[in-house]
Amino acid sequence: MFSFSKLSLPVIQAPMAGGINNPRLASEVANAGGVGSFGFSYSTSQKIGEDLLATRALTNGPINANFFVFSAVDLPAEAVRENALEALKNLPIEGAYSLAIPQAPFFPDLEEQLKPVWEHCPDMLTFHFGVPSPSIMIRARLLGIAVGITATSLKEAKAVEQAGADFIVAQGIEAGGHRGIFNPDGADEKSTALELTKQVVRGCSIPVVAAGALMDGADIAGALKSGAVAAQLGTAFLCCEESGASPAHKEYLLKHHSRGSVFTTGFSGRPARGINNEFIQLMENKLVLPFPIQNTLTASLRQLAARTDNGEYQSLWAGQDYSRTRQLSAKHLMLALKDELLIALG
Ligand SMILES: Cc1cc2nc3c(=O)[nH]c(=O)nc-3n(C[C@H](O)[C@H](O)[C@H](O)COP(=O)(O)O)c2cc1C
Numbered sequence: 001m002f003s004f005s006k007l008s009l010p011v012i013q014a015p016m017a018g019g020i021n022n023p024r025l026a027s028e029v030a031n032a033g034g035v036g037s038f039g040f041s042y043s044t045s046q047k048i049g050e051d052l053l054a055t056r057a058l059t060n061g062p063i064n065a066n067f068f069v070f071s072a073v074d075l076p077a078e079a080v081r082e083n084a085l086e087a088l089k090n091l092p093i094e095g096a097y098s099l100a101i102p103q104a105p106f107f108p109d110l111e112e113q114l115k116p117v118w119e120h121c122p123d124m125l126t127f128h129f130g131v132p133s134p135s136i137m138i139r140a141r142l143l144g145i146a147v148g149i150t151a152t153s154l155k156e157a158k159a160v161e162q163a164g165a166d167f168i169v170a171q172g173i174e175a176g177g178h179r180g181i182f183n184p185d186g187a188d189e190k191s192t193a194l195e196l197t198k199q200v201v202r203g204c205s206i207p208v209v210a211a212g213a214l215m216d217g218a219d220i221a222g223a224l225k226s227g228a229v230a231a232q233l234g235t236a237f238l239c240c241e242e243s244g245a246s247p248a249h250k251e252y253l254l255k256h257h258s259r260g261s262v263f264t265t266g267f268s269g270r271p272a273r274g275i276n277n278e279f280i281q282l283m284e285n286k287l288v289l290p291f292p293i294q295n296t297l298t299a300s301l302r303q304l305a306a307r308t309d310n311g312e313y314q315s316l317w318a319g320q321d322y323s324r325t326r327q328l329s330a331k332h333l334m335l336a337l338k339d340e341l342l343i344a345l346g
Pocket of ligand 1: 014015016017020039040041066127128150171174175176177178211212213214232233234235236317318319320321
């Protein structure tokens with residue numbers, strides 16, 4: 001069974017859905033003493049199996065397979081759909097994109113996606129947006145796979161512990177990508193990663209991993225001093241040579257620092273933090289379809305933006321401190337994080 005104490009560097013390279021994770025990135029991180037992850041939220045079971053096998057061929061280190069716990073969702077009434085479509089029509093982007101109201105099923109079947117996980121047994125299985133079914137938790141336990149679940153509040157963390165998870169990922173408000181809050185329509189305490197880590201360490205008895213704007217070894221030391229067993233870093237890995245982030249995503253991370261990062265529901269229907277761009281601004285106060293229907297609705301627009309290297313219409317997910325992102329290989333980033341952590345720990 002996986003144990004955090006076996007990591008020579010207590011770092012999880014965050015799961016990042018959308019083509020960013022790949023066997024090279026995950027294996028380099030795992031070979032350097034951390035955990036290499038995959039954000040498999042929208043992946044087919046075939047792709048999941050291929051990625052897990054390819055990564056295992058490159059490392060014996062720990063690998064994490066991450067999934068979204070989607071909630072059942074219905075298509076809203078026609079008037080709402082029309083409004084949401086209207087907001088996306090005639091956007092000032094060069095090239096053609098299609099807009100069609102998605103049809104059910106609106107998200108992949110988790111049981112189907114997990115088949116290759118049960119077959120290839122990665123060291124870790126993590127979930128975002130909620131707690132999976134008890135049968136999934138039991139099967140992971142029987143197979144010796146450590147389960148981690150994101151929490152954004154102490155209340156969610158207690159539910160994660162209650163569900164029998166092995167660890168909690170305490171996601172602060174600074175974190176890039178989708179906020180893992182269970183109910184996006186409920187109140188959000190907006191705690192920072194370190195505030196939340198301290199609260200969860202006090203209130204729960206399973207290990208806690210801190211996530212949110214942790215960019216260097218000194219930040220990791222801060223997380224460990226707050227009681228975390230490890231730090232989960234997403235943005236810090238986006239500009240690695242091995243990262244599959246788009247060229248525009250990397251360029252904005254490295255050069256467009258004055259924009260800052262903001263939350264938007266415009267791309268997917270759920271709040272996610274990314275670099276402020278034209279699309280986010282145009283979508284402010286616009287009606288969006290529920291998650292992940294809005295995500296499917298904006299897919300063609302985002303694909304056009306990626307093909308034409310247009311950063312203004314891509315989801316440039318990034319944490320609050322993205323201006324500190326470094327352009328290094330994953331191996332060199334891990335070495336730098338280790339040196340900095342040693343210095344910070346004194
Ligand atoms: C580009 C990007 C994609 C992400 N996708 C996922 C995902 O698929 N699953 C998940 O649990 N977390 C995802 N996250 C959130 C991370 O797990 C983590 O909470 C976050 O990266 C921490 O903040 P940081 O980016 O400032 O390091 C994503 C983050 C980023 C930046």
